[in-house]
Amino acid sequence: MADFFRLDGKIALITGAASGIGEATAHTFSEAGAEVLVVDIDGPKAEAVARSLPMSQAFRCDITSEKEVESLFAGIPRLDMVVNCAGIGLVGSIEETGLADFQRLFRVNVDGSFLVTRAAIPLLKKVRGSVLNIGSVAGLVGVKRRFAYCATKGAITAMTRQLAVEYPKELRVNCIAPGTxxxxxxxxxxxxxxxxxxxxxxxxxxxxxxxxxxGQPEEIAKLALYICSPAADFMNGSIVAIDGGWTAA
Ligand SMILES: NC(=O)c1ccc[n+]([C@@H]2O[C@H](COP(=O)([O-])OP(=O)(O)OC[C@H]3O[C@@H](n4cnc5c(N)ncnc54)[C@H](O)[C@@H]3O)[C@@H](O)[C@H]2O)c1
Incomplete structure (x- = not known):
């Protein structure tokens, strides 16, 4: 039974893996046997995480830069899964939100996932790999004074569903929507x-x-492991809330 949740021989690229949910996911995937590519804009922190894991490498990459994402993938010959976890937040109603901040949030949370996923797809198609987006409850329900953040996470929800429809047999694309x-x-x-x-x-x-x-980052990481493991082979295009009941109300 436990073998369903093993990732032995698999290579997982995780963005935002130097901190929080991404870091916990890197540890969990590594414990399950995966080789983890720790990708983050914070190079020293990414190095520290990679050093703590067997078979792991760190890559400093700003996912908003097309050039940096291209050169990152130029050095990756094989890949089984991508976890798009890098993201930033912003507090404010629409009236409190400046255009520059709105665009900054879209650059990291949306453009970044777009660039990384687009670069990964040729590799993932070869192995019927998996994309896991870390969205948010903010992509499912309105959250007060999170106008820009809700907009970016709504885009992540929509991108997940679109990709699942585009490549239903070549790869799996799912999204976790954590609460706080x-x-x-x-x-x-x-x-x-x-x-x-x-x-x-x-x-x-x-x-x-x-x-x-x-929630604890490790609780999100365990769900990420299930979704990326062979146990979830029938799961595609799913948006899975894990939020202590927030969106049940
Ligand atoms: N913590 C929460 O309450 C919560 C809830 C729902 C969803 N999320 C989502 O989970 C994801 C991870 O959040 P977290 O709580 O672990 O945050 P975190 O701040 O602990 O980690 C985010 C990581 O992303 C990296 N990063 C930021 N911009 C980057 C860029 N341009 N290129 C590469 N890396 C970049 C940061 O350096 C950092 O290491 C985010 O997408 C966030 O929106 C978080």
């Missing part, structure tokens, strides 16, 4: 927007999810 997860992403948000009232806002974030707590 206890990662440096959330810590950064608390520091930037609520440095004097962190504990109060942290309590609000916990309450937003009916289960009453944040």
């Amino acid at each position: 997860v206890d990662s440096p992403f959330v810590e950064g948000y608390l520091e930037k927007y609520h440095s004097h009232e962190k504990e109060r806002v942290r309590a609000e974030l916990n309450e937003r999810q009916p289960l009453g707590r944040l």
